[in-house]
Amino acid sequence: MVKAKHDNVVVKADAINKTFSLPHDQHSGIKQIIINTLRGKRSGGYEKQHVLKDVSFEVCEGDFFGIVGRNGSGKSTLLKILAGIYKQDSGDLNIRGTLVPFIELGVGFNPELTGRENVYLNGALLGFNKIQVDDMYDDIVDFAELEKFMDQKLKNYSSGMQVRLAFSIAIRAKTDLLILDEVLAVGDEAFQRKCYQYFADIKKQKQTVILVTHDMDTVIKFCNKAMLIDKGHKTEIGSPTKIAKIYRELNNQNKNTVNESSNRNSNQYVHADATVDNQGSRIVFDINLKSKITLEEPMIALGIYKDDGQQVYRWTSDEKISKNIDITKPSNIHIELDNIFPVGVFTASLFVKKIDRTIDYAIFNDIVKFEVQNESLYKHDTFWKIPEKASFNGSEV
Amino acid sequence: MAHSVFKKYQYSLILLRELVITEFKLRYQGSVLGYLWSLLRPLFLFIILYVVFVYFLKIGSDVPHWPVALLLGIVMWNFFAEVTNNGVTSIVDRGDVIRKINFPKYVIVLAGSISALINMLINMVVIIVFMIINGVDVHWVSLLAPLYVFELFVLALGLAFFLSAMFVRLRDLNYIWEIIMQGLFYASIIIYPVSMIIAKSHILAELLLLNPVAQSVQDARQVLISNANPTLYTVSGNNIFIAAIPIVLVLLIFVVGARYFKRKSPYFAENV
Numbered sequence: 001m002v003k004a005k006h007d008n009v010v011v012k013a014d015a016i017n018k019t020f021s022l023p024h025d026q027h028s029g030i031k032q033i034i035i036n037t038l039r040g041k042r043s044g045g046y047e048k049q050h051v052l053k054d055v056s057f058e059v060c061e062g063d064f065f066g067i068v069g070r071n072g073s074g075k076s077t078l079l080k081i082l083a084g085i086y087k088q089d090s091g092d093l094n095i096r097g098t099l100v101p102f103i104e105l106g107v108g109f110n111p112e113l114t115g116r117e118n119v120y121l122n123g124a125l126l127g128f129n130k131i132q133v134d135d136m137y138d139d140i141v142d143f144a145e146l147e148k149f150m151d152q153k154l155k156n157y158s159s160g161m162q163v164r165l166a167f168s169i170a171i172r173a174k175t176d177l178l179i180l181d182e183v184l185a186v187g188d189e190a191f192q193r194k195c196y197q198y199f200a201d202i203k204k205q206k207q208t209v210i211l212v213t214h215d216m217d218t219v220i221k222f223c224n225k226a227m228l229i230d231k232g233h234k235t236e237i238g239s240p241t242k243i244a245k246i247y248r249e250l251n252n253q254n255k256n257t258v259n260e261s262s263n264r265n266s267n268q269y270v271h272a273d274a275t276v277d278n279q280g281s282r283i284v285f286d287i288n289l290k291s292k293i294t295l296e297e298p299m300i301a302l303g304i305y306k307d308d309g310q311q312v313y314r315w316t317s318d319e320k321i322s323k324n325i326d327i328t329k330p331s332n333i334h335i336e337l338d339n340i341f342p343v344g345v346f347t348a349s350l351f352v353k354k355i356d357r358t359i360d361y362a363i364f365n366d367i368v369k370f371e372v373q374n375e376s377l378y379k380h381d382t383f384w385k386i387p388e389k390a391s392f393n394g395s396e397v
Numbered sequence: 398m399a400h401s402v403f404k405k406y407q408y409s410l411i412l413l414r415e416l417v418i419t420e421f422k423l424r425y426q427g428s429v430l431g432y433l434w435s436l437l438r439p440l441f442l443f444i445i446l447y448v449v450f451v452y453f454l455k456i457g458s459d460v461p462h463w464p465v466a467l468l469l470g471i472v473m474w475n476f477f478a479e480v481t482n483n484g485v486t487s488i489v490d491r492g493d494v495i496r497k498i499n500f501p502k503y504v505i506v507l508a509g510s511i512s513a514l515i516n517m518l519i520n521m522v523v524i525i526v527f528m529i530i531n532g533v534d535v536h537w538v539s540l541l542a543p544l545y546v547f548e549l550f551v552l553a554l555g556l557a558f559f560l561s562a563m564f565v566r567l568r569d570l571n572y573i574w575e576i577i578m579q580g581l582f583y584a585s586i587i588i589y590p591v592s593m594i595i596a597k598s599h600i601l602a603e604l605l606l607l608n609p610v611a612q613s614v615q616d617a618r619q620v621l622i623s624n625a626n627p628t629l630y631t632v633s634g635n636n637i638f639i640a641a642i643p644i645v646l647v648l649l650i651f652v653v654g655a656r657y658f659k660r661k662s663p664y665f666a667e668n669v
Contacts, residue, residue, distance in 0.1 A: 020667060030569040080666070084499035087663040107497040112423055124415035125498055127408050 009096070010177055010208045011059035011082065016091035018052040018077055051077045053232045054091070059177075059225075062206040066223035066240060068214060068247050074232040076181070079103065079212045083179050097176025100126060104181070106166030111155035115146060115165060118154050122169050136172050143168035163191065171198055178202065178209045189343060196221075216244040217278075217373040248277070251369075269293055270327070270352050270362035276370045280339065283370060287333040287350060294328055295361050301351040302335065306344060313337070318355055321392045327352075336389040341372040409501045416508035421515070435516050436523055439475055443468045450588055460590045460625050465527045466618045470587040472524060473546070473614050476517040477553050478578060480510045484557025485564050485571045492669035502662045503655075506561050510554045517546070528622070538620045545617040548647055552609050555651030558658035565661065565668050585610040591627045603632050609643040609650075 051074045059065045069075040080086040081093065083101030108125045109118050119140055123133040141147055144164040154162065180199075199222050202209060213219060219226050219240045226243040228235040228250075236246055274287040285302065300317040315335055317325055325331070350364040425431045447464055450456045457463035487509050488495070488502065495502065528535070564570045586594070586605055594602040606612050606629035618626040633639040 030567065030573075033567070085496065085666045101498060104497045108494045110419065110423070112426055113419065117419070117422065121415050121419055124411045125494070125500065127411065129407075129411045130414070 008061040009058050010061050010063070011057075011065075011096075011210070012092070012094045013058070013082075014056050014092040016052055016055045016078070016081060016088045016093060017050075018074075018081060018086065018088050020049045020051055022047045022049050051232050052081070052088070055229065055232075055234045056091075057227050057234065057237055059208065059210060061208055063225055064203050064209045064211065064223045066219040066226035066243070067210060067212045067229060068216070068219055068226060068243060069229035070214060070251065073229045075212050075229045078229065079179060079181060079210070082210060095177065098127075099177040099179060100173040100175045101179040102170050102181060103179075105163055105170055109154060109162065109166065112153060114153055115150040115157065119150075119165070119169060122166065123172075126169065126173050128172070140165075140168045140172065143171075160191070167191070167194070167198075176208060178207055180209060180211045181213075192343065214247075215371055215373075216247060217371065220244055221373075268362075269295060272350055272352075272362065272364050272367070274348070274350060274364075274367045276348065276368040278339070278370050278372065283337045283339050283341065283372075285333075285335040285337075285348065285368070287335070288330060289327045289333065289352070290330045291327045291352070291361070295352070295354075296359075297355040298325060298327060298361060299323075299353055299355045300325070300327075300333065301353065302333075302348055303351070304346055304348045306346060312341075312346070315388070315390070317392070320388075320390050323355060325392065331393055334391045334394075338388070339372065343373055345369065345371050409504050412500060412504045413508055413511070416504060417512050417515075420508060420512040424512070424516075432519075435519050439468070439472050439520050440523060442475075443471055446471065446588055456588075456593065457590045459592055461623045462528075462531050462533050463590060465524065465531050465533060466590070466622045466626060467588065468527055469524050469618055469621065470614050472517060472520045473549060473617065474582065474585065474587045474610070475520075476513055476546075477549055477610055478582075479513040479516070480550075480553035481556050481560060481574065482571075482578065483509050483513070484553070485560040485574050487557070488561040488565055488665055489568075489669050495666050495669055499666075502665055503558070503658060506554070506557050506658070510550065510557055513553075514550055524621075533622055536620075542617050542621045545613040545620070548644070549610065549613045551651050552613075552647045555647070555654035557654070559650070559654035562658040562661040562665075565665055581608075581610065584608060586615060591615060591632070592625075595627065595632065599632070602627075603629070603639070606632055607639075607642055607646075609647045612643040 055074075055078060057065075067075050067078060077086065079101070080103065081088050082095070083099065083103065085101070085103070106118075106122060108121055110121065113121065116137075119137065120130065120133050128136075141150055144161075144167070146161060146165055149157065149161065157165070196218075199209075199211075199218075203222055211218070211223065223240045225237065226240045227237045228243050228247055230250060235250075236243060270289060270291045272287065272289045274285060277284045277286075287300075287302070289300065291298065302315040303311050304313040305311050317333070321333075347366040347369045350362075350367045351360065352362040353360050425434050428434060430437065443464075446467060451458075451464060451467070457467065460466065484506055487505050491505050494500075560570060560574060584605060585608055591602055591606070594605060606615060612629045615626055615628045616630075619628050628640075629643065630637070630640040
């Protein structure tokens with residue numbers, strides 16, 4: 001590997017390009033090769049997908065560098081190129097020193113082996129020899145709180161136990177560069193806290209880290225620099241707050257277009273778009289509505305759902321604002337909720353109904369989505385009463 | 398210098414060690430007799446072939462200690478078959494790990510073949526027992542036997558490299574290889590003595606012995622069991638150039654296989 005020029009530059013990526021050849025159908029057989037040869041084309045049946053286009057960036061020593069982007073933006077591909085799992089088609093990538101990638105926990109775990117044997121196997125994949133694993137074995141087991149289970153086969157572990165074991169091995173790795181995928185922070189809340197504690201620890205230790213995530217609060221909390229990737233392009237590099245703002249705008253735009261197309265049937269009468277802004281102490285919804293025809297006695301409802309689909313909150317215009325609203329002109333509804341949401345991902349759906357709930361004029365499922373990173377008293381309740389404030393077309397009610 | 402070479406391959410060595418251990422632990426897991434099976438399997442195959450070919454068909458009665466030579470051939474063939482058959486799918490089978498972490502991929506193929514090699518060395522214990530029972534004379538020249546085992550190992554490893562890399566793209570390969578192996582088994586002079594072929598056609602015997610599998614098995618039989626097992630060297634009238642052909646072939650297959658593997662391995666992660 002070529003050394004980076006500057007002393008404090010750990011990663012220097014210059015114009016990285018990556019294309020995947022996606023087969024149209026079953027391609028990896030001898031039949032296809034014969035067919036393609038007969039047709040006189042060697043690589044027929046492939047579609048080129050340009051996943052990364054001229055992505056350049058630098059990571060310096062001690063940086064906690066966030067890479068953010070939506071699903072399919074190419075951020076995971078970039079991560080895999082950094083980790084040496086994929087090879088870029090063109091572009092220079094210089095990494096100084098050693099790196100450990102955590103794309104997934106427990107890589108190579110074998111269900112037929114005992115916990116102990118898996119520690120040695122997984123440790124070997126991370127580059128630890130037997131003596132090194134011997135030395136840290138007790139710490140690993142202590143941290144995972146699995147003393148009694150180490151001689152049982154892994155297949156008898158719960159998924160939570162497996163993740164705990166894998167995580168306690170992973171955090172032993174001491175290298176010049178750590179590459180983390182947010183999917184690390186899966187599992188129950190207690191485990192997520194452990195993960196974030198680990199992030200905080202390595203940040204304190206000035207460890208150089210590249211973190212891939214779509215959770216903006218994580219980026220703002222831990223990163224000192226972030227990069228936004230959209231459709232394979234590097235869109236922006238900057239401070240985490242700036243990147244988070246751009247990312248949210250991008251996300252909301254996308255959300256609306258998706259909804260317009262996916263709810264074509266239900267919004268033939270109504271046009272709607274919505275944005276959500278997690279301001280920390282408050283969650284702010286802005287909903288713009290316009291009905292294309294005059295609707296008889298309309299009312300508007302906003303339901304908020306946990307990621308398991310359970311409704312946690314419902315706002316209705318007839319109860320909170322007025323029984324008489326007119327949305328034939330472009331209308332705006334502004335709702336501010338005190339942020340008492342627990343950690344998690346939430347979606348909101350918008351309904352336009354007749355006031356007696358007999359007719360659904362329009363349903364916009366999952367019109368916006370937001371994530372919350374704080375603790376709440378309400379987390380065990382099934383339905384919440386949230387301190388709120390709302391306005392219709394600017395006038396407070 | 399030696400230190401930096403060690404450093405470079407340190408990760409591979411750590412990984413190789415763990416993978417070989419893992420493969421051994423998993424091999425007979427859950428079976429009552431466990432590792433005993435690695436002795437019992439060739440033994441039972443030997444009994445069947447002995448009853449069919451030696452007892453009923455009277456093949457090999459002209460070769461001294463033919464049953465032991467038959468067993469040696471079977472053990473060596475099984476080793477070759479295990480390395481290549483498992484080799485074909487080895488990279489694809491480890492796809493989940495390859496997609497998650499970057500490591501030297503050749504370690505996977507090497508670990509599989511070393512585990513098969515250890516298995517074969519255990520089988521050698523059975524052969525030595527049979528040699529003692531049969532009263533086979535052991536000479537100094539018997540010490541050459543490991544060399545022929547090594548030759549077979551290099552051949553099998555080279556093929557495993559080539560096949561495993563190719564299987565990533567060509568998923569029909571394991572079926573094709575299965576058919577090739579069936580043909581090769583009969584062509585490799587395992588279950589009948591060379592004298593049977595020589596009696597029919599001297600040229601054919603020479604041609605069949607150009608196959609490195611046949612040549613290494615035959616050479617091992619000669620040095621370990623009895624001079625009555627003709628080798629390519631003796632069949633070709635002590636022609637050293639002809640005798641060198643299988644060796645060159647083995648080296649060629651290994652170099653081509655290893656280079657092909659090395660060229661393809663950066664793209665395993667996106668294709669498995």
